[in-house]
Amino acid sequence: xxxxxxxxxxxxxxxxxxxxxxxxxxxxxxxxxxxxxxxxxxxxxxxxxxxxxxxxxxxxxxxxxxxxxxxxxxxxxxxxxxxxxxxxxxxxxxxxxxxxxxxxxxxxxxxxxxxxxxxxxxxxxxxxxxxxxxxxxxxxxxxxxxxxxxxxxxxxxxxxxxxxxxxxxxxxxxxxxxxxxxxxxxxxxxxxxxxxxxxxxxxxxxxxxxxxxxxxxxxxxxxxxxxxxxxxxxxxxxxxxxxxxxxxxxxxxxxxxxxxxxxxxxxxxxxxxxxxxxxxxxxxxxxxxxxxxxxxxxxxxxxxxxxxxxxxxxxxxxxxxxxxxxxxxxxxxxxxxxxxxxxxxxxxxxxxxxxxxxxxxxxxxxxxxxxxxxxxxxxxxxxxxxxxxxxxxxxxxxxxxxxxxxxxxxxxxxxxxxxxxxxxxxxxxxxxxxxxxxxxxxxxxxxxxxxxxxxxxxxxxxxxxxxxxxxxxxxxxxxxxxxxxxxxxxxxxxxxxxxxxxxxxxxxxxxxxxxxxxxxxxxxxxxxxxxxxxxxxxxxxxxxxxxxxxxxxxxxxxxxxxxxxxxxxxxxxxxxxxxxxxxxxxxxxxxxxxxxxxxxxxxxxxxxxxxxxxxxxxxxxxxxxxxxxxxxxxxxxxxxxxx
Numbered sequence: 001x002x003x004x005x006x007x008x009x010x011x012x013x014x015x016x017x018x019x020x021x022x023x024x025x026x027x028x029x030x031x032x033x034x035x036x037x038x039x040x041x042x043x044x045x046x047x048x049x050x051x052x053x054x055x056x057x058x059x060x061x062x063x064x065x066x067x068x069x070x071x072x073x074x075x076x077x078x079x080x081x082x083x084x085x086x087x088x089x090x091x092x093x094x095x096x097x098x099x100x101x102x103x104x105x106x107x108x109x110x111x112x113x114x115x116x117x118x119x120x121x122x123x124x125x126x127x128x129x130x131x132x133x134x135x136x137x138x139x140x141x142x143x144x145x146x147x148x149x150x151x152x153x154x155x156x157x158x159x160x161x162x163x164x165x166x167x168x169x170x171x172x173x174x175x176x177x178x179x180x181x182x183x184x185x186x187x188x189x190x191x192x193x194x195x196x197x198x199x200x201x202x203x204x205x206x207x208x209x210x211x212x213x214x215x216x217x218x219x220x221x222x223x224x225x226x227x228x229x230x231x232x233x234x235x236x237x238x239x240x241x242x243x244x245x246x247x248x249x250x251x252x253x254x255x256x257x258x259x260x261x262x263x264x265x266x267x268x269x270x271x272x273x274x275x276x277x278x279x280x281x282x283x284x285x286x287x288x289x290x291x292x293x294x295x296x297x298x299x300x301x302x303x304x305x306x307x308x309x310x311x312x313x314x315x316x317x318x319x320x321x322x323x324x325x326x327x328x329x330x331x332x333x334x335x336x337x338x339x340x341x342x343x344x345x346x347x348x349x350x351x352x353x354x355x356x357x358x359x360x361x362x363x364x365x366x367x368x369x370x371x372x373x374x375x376x377x378x379x380x381x382x383x384x385x386x387x388x389x390x391x392x393x394x395x396x397x398x399x400x401x402x403x404x405x406x407x408x409x410x411x412x413x414x415x416x417x418x419x420x421x422x423x424x425x426x427x428x429x430x431x432x433x434x435x436x437x438x439x440x441x442x443x444x445x446x447x448x449x450x451x452x453x454x455x456x457x458x459x460x461x462x463x464x465x466x467x468x469x470x471x472x473x474x475x476x477x478x479x480x481x482x483x484x485x486x487x488x489x490x491x492x493x494x495x496x497x498x499x500x501x502x503x504x505x506x507x508x509x510x511x512x513x514x515x516x517x518x519x520x521x522x523x524x525x526x527x528x529x530x531x532x533x534x535x536x537x538x539x540x541x542x543x544x545x546x547x548x549x550x551x552x553x554x555x556x557x558x559x560x561x562x563x564x565x566x567x568x569x570x571x572x573x574x575x576x577x578x579x580x581x582x583x584x585x586x587x588x589x590x591x592x593x594x595x596x597x598x599x600x601x602x603x604x605x606x607x608x609x610x611x612x613x614x615x616x617x618x619x620x621x622x623x624x625x626x627x628x629x630x631x632x633x634x635x636x637x638x639x640x641x642x643x
Contacts, residue, residue: 021124022085023050026071026153029278032179033155040074047074059112063105069098070120075159080106081116083153088121089221092129095119100133100140107135115163116143116154125267126220127274134168141168146286149215151277177294178547180279184298187275194268195261199377205299206251206380208272209292209388210235212282220273224266228255231269242387250376250398251384285388292385296341314343314437314469315504317537321556322435322467322514323347325564330360332368332432333417337401337456339371342382344435345396346389365391367416370431372401395419401452406431406459423458431459434466440510449474450484453517457492462520465495465567472499472511475595485593493518494586495567496530498559499597501537506546513596516567528583530566530574531597532559555580579604 030048031037038046041056049072055061060072060080073081084099086092096119103114115135122128132154133140142149143162147169154162161170191201211218211234218230236248255262285292294316322344328334328351336344352364365386371394373379379398386394397404397419406417408430417430424430438452453468460466474481475497488494498514505512534555539546559581565572566583576582584600586593 022087022120022122022128023070025122025124025128026083026085026120029153030071030073032182032278033153035073035156048072049074059109060106063108064102067102067105069102073116075115075156075163078112079115079163080112081118081154081159082106082114083118083120085120087123089126089129090121092119092121092131095121096131096133103135103140116159118153120153125270127270127277129217130277134162136166136168144169145280145283146170146172148280148282148286150280150283151217152280153278180284180295181298181545181547183275183279184295187272188299190268190271190275194264194271195256196265196268200253201299202377202381203251204253204269204272205296206377206384207231207235207253208269208276209281209285209384210238210251212273212276213238213387217277218273220270224255224262227266227269228253238387239383242383244383244387247376247380247383247398251380292388296381296385313340315539316343316347317539317556318469318500318504318514319343319347319435320350321560323351325560325567326433326435326465326467327564327568328352328433330356330364330368333415333430334369334433334435335406335431335456335459336371336434336436338436338438338452339373339382339396340378340437342371342385342396344437345369345371345382345394346385348433348435349386349389349391363414365394367411367414369394369396370406370417371396372404373398374400402455429459429461431456432461432464434460434464434468436467437469440471448480448484450481450488453488454484457517457519460519464519466517466519467514468517469500469512469514472513472596475513475515476592478592482593485595488517489523489586491520491522493521493523493527493570494529494595495570496532496563497595497597498532498534498563501535501539503541503546504537506541507544515595516563523586525588526585527570528585529600530563530570530581530583531600532563532581533579533597533601534559576602578602 027037027048035047036043036045037048039049039053039056040046041053049057049060051068051070054068054072055064055066057072069082070085071083073083075081082099082102084095084102086095096117099117099119103117106112106114113135116132117135117140118130118132120128120130130150130152132143132150134143135141143154143158144150145158150158155176157176158170162168187205188201191204196204208231211231214234218234219227222230232248232252235251236245239245239248239251256265296313326348328348330352334345334348336342339345349365349369353361356364369391371379371382373382373396376398379396382396383394386396395417403421405420405423407420407424407428409416409418415430434456436452436456438449440449449470453466453470456466456468475485495516495518497516500512500514502511503509536553536555538548538550538552538554538557540549540552542549562572562574562581566574574581574583579601582601586595587599590599
């Protein structure tokens with residue numbers, strides 16, 4: 001099939017674009033963002049007038065007479081927002097101009113005012129472009145968040161912030177995490193229906209996110225082959241700009257081999273770009289929160305991508321918790337030998353950014369963050385994560401961590417590290433802090449979780465602190481695990497162990513703990529260990545997902561300051577709370593050498609109320625048993641004493 005014939009075929013088969021598509025797009029997105037899309041005249045909480053309803057408002061009708069924009073949104077009794085739509089991308093500026101035309105007419109009123117206008121252009125096939133402006137009393141200015149012009153419709157929170165500050169530029173705004181989680185799941189569905197394999201989706205996401213960095217969007221109106229070349233070209237340019245060109249081969253995307261699937265593939269790509277634009281992804285990535293990390297977490301975790309790639313992503317509230325309690329300083333050189341999408345490194349970087357100067361931040365990100373990840377598509381996501389956070393020159397590399405070591409070096413007079421292929425010589429170790437979550441339950445006996453811990457410790461300076469998430473079983477099992485625990489204590493000091501919630505890595509079913517180890521100081525017999533049991537972290541399972549829940553207590557927040565103080569000073573006094581936390585020496589007389597909080601914490605005393613509940617429960621169970629098996633019990637012959 002010739003290219004010209006194929007293009008003509010696309011034009012013939014393509015439905016004629018209408019503005020009706022845009023009406024549905026506007027309504028659905030307003031609803032998703034939290035607006036009440038019902039007519040304000042018919043519902044007390046309604047906020048959205050359609051084109052055929054807006055003139056029912058007397059003040060609007062007074063100044064527009066018979067003219068009607070697509071939608072008018074009621075922000076408050078005085079402030080309103082006009083949305084105008086066109087069916088072709090090339091008409092975006094026209095839509096915006098018409099919205100401003102309507103706004104200026106209404107703004108003659110002394111009773112109401114149009115504070116926000118939006119232009120929308122596009123259709124269901126090619127997606128939609130959105131631009132918004134805010135009226136500061138003199139002129140309509142582009143709405144900008146985190147130095148990036150927004151690409152979505154305005155949420156109620158953004159609208160309120162614009163009006164309260166009377167400024168079109170918003171420095172930062174809280175990210176709606178639940179919205180990001182929903183979008184991550186929806187994008188997985190889009191890519192699934194686009195016949196894009198699970199293993200390929202991380203690559204597609206990395207390429208698209210890099211392609212969206214530029215202020216000019218990809219040419220979604222082009223043919224499938226031209227669009228893919230455009231996306232790849234943009235991604236390659238960004239990687240080259242940030243001195244990471246070698247990762248281009250791992251994220252570039254290709255059309256399916258069968259030409260009949262090209263349109264289907266392009267549609268999935270266009271719809272994904274639309275969903276990312278609806279999230280204001282460029283503004284979100286410029287924020288202070290690790291939004292991209294959370295987005296990846298859900299995108300891979302609940303789309304089964306993580307399972308297919310063979311990784312268990314560390315929840316972002318855990319990476320932040322670890323970075324906080326380790327009290328990372330500008331002089332620390334950090335390593336994550338199994339960095340995945342870079343969650344721990346991002347958390348450490350965020351911790352340093354608070355209270356540091358721009359010069360200090362720049363030096364830290366170039367010289368103090370190191371990560372290794374063996375899955376090339378996953379490490380590409382880590383690179384993208386750091387690029388969006390203003391650091392494309394970090395020292396994240398792909399490969400087998402057991403074949404890479406770090407040793408001390410200097411760069412421009414600054415102490416840093418460099419990768420070598422052999423263990424560092426004694427005295428040239430440079431890593432001061434390690435944060436890691438090694439792969440669990442690998443079949444190869446050579447790659448047990450503790451081997452990753454040993455490899456990291458080998459590169460650390462004496463006195464450096466390592467944090468690692470490990471399977472609960474690794475601290476209670478016998479055999480090789482027992483030998484490892486014994487050797488660990490012979491060469492290092494165990495500072496603290498935390499039991500995490502049973503479902504922390506849901507839907508992966510594995511119980512985990514967190515360990516804090518001081519490198520190079522054999523564990524003194526009198527050294528107390530801080531044993532913690534944080535089985536609640538403010539999350540709960542709901543409809544197959546693990547989401548924040550205000551009704552669930554957060555033990556991590558309760559223990560954070562205690563743990564942080566103890567890591568700085570292991571003599572820090574900690575009160576004992578049954579089943580929660582306690583400091584006590586390791587029981588070396590225990591032949592199993594179990595290093596878990598449950599072996600050392602005091603038991604929770606049972607109250608009279610709880611005791612009565614248990615007694616009542618047993619009685620109910622006993623009565624239920626007797627009722628259920630009454631006939632069988634009555635037919636059991638009595639035992640004769642002579643039997």
